[in-house]
Amino acid sequence: MTTKIWHAIDVEIARVAESVATAQLWAFNTTGLEVSEDSPEFITLRAYFDAAPDFERIKEKIVQGLSLIDLPEAALRDIRPLTIADQDWLAEWKKGYEPVEIGSKLMIAPSWKRPHVGETDRIVVEIDPGMAFGTGTHETTRGCLELLEKYWQGGSLLDVGTGTGILAIAAVKLHPGSIVTGFDVDPEAIEVAEENAAINDVSNQLELEVNKLSFYRGRDFDVLLANLTADVIVPFAGEFPQIIKPGGVLIVSGILLEQGDDVKGALIPEGFNIIEEKPDGEWVTFALRYLQK
Numbered sequence: 001m002t003t004k005i006w007h008a009i010d011v012e013i014a015r016v017a018e019s020v021a022t023a024q025l026w027a028f029n030t031t032g033l034e035v036s037e038d039s040p041e042f043i044t045l046r047a048y049f050d051a052a053p054d055f056e057r058i059k060e061k062i063v064q065g066l067s068l069i070d071l072p073e074a075a076l077r078d079i080r081p082l083t084i085a086d087q088d089w090l091a092e093w094k095k096g097y098e099p100v101e102i103g104s105k106l107m108i109a110p111s112w113k114r115p116h117v118g119e120t121d122r123i124v125v126e127i128d129p130g131m132a133f134g135t136g137t138h139e140t141t142r143g144c145l146e147l148l149e150k151y152w153q154g155g156s157l158l159d160v161g162t163g164t165g166i167l168a169i170a171a172v173k174l175h176p177g178s179i180v181t182g183f184d185v186d187p188e189a190i191e192v193a194e195e196n197a198a199i200n201d202v203s204n205q206l207e208l209e210v211n212k213l214s215f216y217r218g219r220d221f222d223v224l225l226a227n228l229t230a231d232v233i234v235p236f237a238g239e240f241p242q243i244i245k246p247g248g249v250l251i252v253s254g255i256l257l258e259q260g261d262d263v264k265g266a267l268i269p270e271g272f273n274i275i276e277e278k279p280d281g282e283w284v285t286f287a288l289r290y291l292q293k
Helices: 015-027 055-070 084-096 111-116 140-150 166-174 187-199 230-236 257-270
Strands: 005-014 031-035 042-049 077-083 100-102 106-110 125-128 156-160 181-185 206-210 221-227 244-256 272-280 283-290
Touching: 005 015, 005 055, 005 125, 005 244, 015 031, 015 042, 015 055, 055 077, 077 084, 084 156, 084 181, 100 140, 106 140, 140 166, 140 221, 140 244, 140 272, 156 166, 156 244, 166 181, 166 187, 166 206, 166 221, 181 187, 187 206, 230 244, 230 257, 257 272
Parallel strands: 106 125, 156 181, 156 221, 181 206, 221 244
Antiparallel strands: 005 042, 005 077, 031 042, 100 106, 244 283, 272 283
């Protein structure tokens, strides 16, 4: 039997330049990304490819991207290609994930570790990340889950860019019987989210779909979740009021601390009022109340 070989590129880059690298890796058709938290200043991105990627071209494009946002080439500390045997990749991928308690009610557990959790009073959300983002360990996902537990009281909720479905599934488990919808522009992410919904036995309580934000205009959700990036959230600022109830709560993350003022500057003029800022490491998550313009 032939062992499948994964082609990958490791990119060690300054946190402030993460979006530069990820944009190019997706442009060159990566099948998925892993993020390692190396230090307060640098992260490592591992991008997987179905075939050997054009390494030199990817490196050139990342360096060009750095110059466009006035960052030195040194922000790219290292970039290297590698190949990984399938069984080695699976072992490494799963080794680092452990159950984690979040807030006062939730526990996020990798699906393969659930049998080892034992009895707990916490609400357990089982996640098999596949190639989608969102395991509960990243600061942005954790921030969203903590504020979700605090401000979500049931009703209707929209998870914008649902990824693995972790936030939408947690919303269902926190308040069963609510109307919870998660969407993503990536069909593969929705496949992963549907698998996770099945693992958690909430498929019939959760609507997951490939879509875009404008589709939901006029729905008036009680809570919006948007764990994206600052450069996506800011352009969406004018659309959020069209899909949230007056008095509803918007939770946004994927925002570096230095980007926080830009995000607030886009949302506050649209009728949102900051009710909580939750910094965690280099990241910040905001909860905002929609008060209308």
